[in-house]
Amino acid sequence: MADLKIQGLAKSYRDVRVLENIDLDIASGEFFTLLGPSGCGKTTLLRTIAGFQHQDWGEIIVKGERIDHKPAHKRDIGMVFQDYAVFPHLTVAENVAFGLKARALPKGEIEARVAESLKMVRLEGYQDRLPAEMSGGQQQRIGLARAMAIRPTLLLMDEPLSNLDAKLRIELREDIRDIQRRLGITTIYVTHDQEEALAVSDRICVMNKGNVEQIGTPFEIYRKPQRRFAASFVGTMNFLPGLLEGGRLVVGRQTVAFPGAGSPGIVEVAIRPENVLLAGMAGSGPAISLAGEVRKVTFLGREAHYTLKTEAGEIVAQVADPERDFIEMEGRPVEIRLPLDKIVLFSSNGDVIDLGAAR
Numbered sequence: 001m002a003d004l005k006i007q008g009l010a011k012s013y014r015d016v017r018v019l020e021n022i023d024l025d026i027a028s029g030e031f032f033t034l035l036g037p038s039g040c041g042k043t044t045l046l047r048t049i050a051g052f053q054h055q056d057w058g059e060i061i062v063k064g065e066r067i068d069h070k071p072a073h074k075r076d077i078g079m080v081f082q083d084y085a086v087f088p089h090l091t092v093a094e095n096v097a098f099g100l101k102a103r104a105l106p107k108g109e110i111e112a113r114v115a116e117s118l119k120m121v122r123l124e125g126y127q128d129r130l131p132a133e134m135s136g137g138q139q140q141r142i143g144l145a146r147a148m149a150i151r152p153t154l155l156l157m158d159e160p161l162s163n164l165d166a167k168l169r170i171e172l173r174e175d176i177r178d179i180q181r182r183l184g185i186t187t188i189y190v191t192h193d194q195e196e197a198l199a200v201s202d203r204i205c206v207m208n209k210g211n212v213e214q215i216g217t218p219f220e221i222y223r224k225p226q227r228r229f230a231a232s233f234v235g236t237m238n239f240l241p242g243l244l245e246g247g248r249l250v251v252g253r254q255t256v257a258f259p260g261a262g263s264p265g266i267v268e269v270a271i272r273p274e275n276v277l278l279a280g281m282a283g284s285g286p287a288i289s290l291a292g293e294v295r296k297v298t299f300l301g302r303e304a305h306y307t308l309k310t311e312a313g314e315i316v317a318q319v320a321d322p323e324r325d326f327i328e329m330e331g332r333p334v335e336i337r338l339p340l341d342k343i344v345l346f347s348s349n350g351d352v353i354d355l356g357a358a359r
């Protein structure tokens with residue numbers, strides 16, 4: 001049974017629809033991430049599940065029971081916020097104990113759970129400090145310990161890492177993932193950071209303008225985007241205009257055989273920068289070959305990025321561990337290959353074109 005089922009959820013603020021008919025099934029123990037640009041409705045969805053606001057339509061069902069009529073404090077949900085939301089006048093231990101006291105647990109049990117939660121987030125020994133004496137990362141650990149101490153059915157996290165610097169973000173996201181796995185707690189995580197979503201999630205729900213664009217594992221979202229929006233929002237994707245006609249694909253002045261690929265019409269040809277091949281690089285198999293020129297090379301140590309002008313438009317190629325010859329290519333003509341088994345086609349309405357038969 002799904003731990004959390006959302007059916008037909010819709011929400012407007014005044015006349016503006018911010019959630020459109022959302023359906024989700026989240027499995028027990030799953031780390032499920034809502035990913036999308038600012039304003040797409042992620043926080044609204046999370047806060048509606050938590051009970052801080054009410055939907056206009058739809059149902060929220062936890063372990064088979066409708067919870068959407070219950071007030072927030074009766075929903076058995078732990079929540080971690082972007083701005084930590086720790087109580088400044090309470091010590092670390094008192095912060096973590098807050099939800100347990102509200103539930104009137106016995107004193108011994110509270111002490112045991114506080115100690116256990118602080119150990120889990122690696123804050124043992126800090127119990128008597130005030131939040132102001134702690135770093136941002138440590139304050140967010142308090143928030144996490146407080147949410148986990150009540151042993152909620154669902155853990156909701158709203159951009160918990162966005163106020164931390166890059167190094168700390170990576171460290172804490174690994175900790176969050178480890179703790180979540182260890183406890184097997186069903187988690188919904190909100191972020192607009194696609195790398196973070198890829199790194200921590202069992203499944204990602206890509207949202208745009210109040211709609212679900214695609215739900216899938218990080219691998220599926222990155223490698224098999226079903227919608228143009230998901231392809232462009234997660235990672236870098238090159239798009240070139242193309243034309244499908246009778247088993248052939250036309251890109252620029254090139255035509256390649258492309259059997260079994262949907263109905264004729266204008267398409268967008270999408271390919272990741274790491275899949276674009278430059279002349280001299282290994283790689284066999286059918287490909288679209290384009291003549292181009294290297295506009296710019298950005299050397300980043302373990303890889304280099306090439307901005308390429310082609311007859312069909314500008315694209316970026318990424319080359320791992322580049323040789324010196326490859327770095328000194330700025331301004332030079334180059335032959336570019338787009339392997340057919342790495343390209344994704346989108347129709348003009350933004351849906352992927354199934355290439356199963358062509359591969």
Ligand SMILES: Nc1ncnc2c1ncn2[C@@H]1O[C@H](COP(=O)(O)OP(=O)(O)OP(=O)(O)O)[C@@H](O)[C@H]1O
Pocket residue numbers: 013014018036037038039040041042043044045192
């Ligand atoms: N209380 C409110 N009253 C009116 N409009 C609101 C309210 N809260 C949010 N909105 C609007 O609803 C839309 C969705 O907001 P929401 O905060 O859910 O998006 P988000 O995806 O979480 O964005 P962000 O990543 O910036 O937090 C936005 O256009 C926002 O301006």
